[in-house]
Amino acid sequence: MEREIEVKILHVDLEAMEEKLISMGAEKIGEEQQANYLIDSAAHPIAAERGYLRIRRIKQGGKEEIQCTFKEKKSQEGVRVYDEHTAIVDSAEEMIAIFGLLGYDKVEVAKKHRISYAYKNCRLDLDRWDPESFPEPYMEIEGMTRRAIEAVIEDLNISREQVSTKSIAELKKSWNK
Numbered sequence: 001m002e003r004e005i006e007v008k009i010l011h012v013d014l015e016a017m018e019e020k021l022i023s024m025g026a027e028k029i030g031e032e033q034q035a036n037y038l039i040d041s042a043a044h045p046i047a048a049e050r051g052y053l054r055i056r057r058i059k060q061g062g063k064e065e066i067q068c069t070f071k072e073k074k075s076q077e078g079v080r081v082y083d084e085h086t087a088i089v090d091s092a093e094e095m096i097a098i099f100g101l102l103g104y105d106k107v108e109v110a111k112k113h114r115i116s117y118a119y120k121n122c123r124l125d126l127d128r129w130d131p132e133s134f135p136e137p138y139m140e141i142e143g144m145t146r147r148a149i150e151a152v153i154e155d156l157n158i159s160r161e162q163v164s165t166k167s168i169a170e171l172k173k174s175w176n177k
Helices: 014-023 092-101 146-155 168-175
Strands: 002-009 027-040 051-060 063-075 080-089 106-119 122-129 138-143
Touching: 002 146, 014 106, 014 122, 027 092, 051 092, 063 092, 080 092, 122 146, 138 146
Parallel strands: none
Antiparallel strands: 002 080, 002 138, 027 051, 027 106, 051 063, 063 080, 106 122, 122 138
16 A cells, blocks of 8 residues: 555646756656546445545556556545555456446546656656546646645745645536536
């Protein structure tokens, strides 16, 4: 299990942010394509305050990894805190079939391109989703503590109005209103 502490930064010009990160000495740590499969059940849905179940297919540098993760929500006060329970699996399709047999029959697929940087002991992910999944790019800042994340926000001169603790599902709901 891994603890994830993060925020999303909305309304970001990703190209300008990437230039800023490079000029400030951030280190590029990767670039990948992702397919994310959010799994739920019509009969017994996973409560949003409990967390969510996801399968993620990651393609990077000609290699592929498939992760099955339950993101157990711990807090959403100032930063989002999840305990991530992750297993590497051989087949996204077989995991989806297994979950379907157990009654988890709802599968939502979303794809995104992610460029990641390391800066001041935080990970910064520049995310651009396919337009059907989420129309606006954003940045995630993940760190070991809320204080570390706040320091990066301050260094990058990010407006507090841009900072969100909402999940992608919550953002999609508010976007579609």
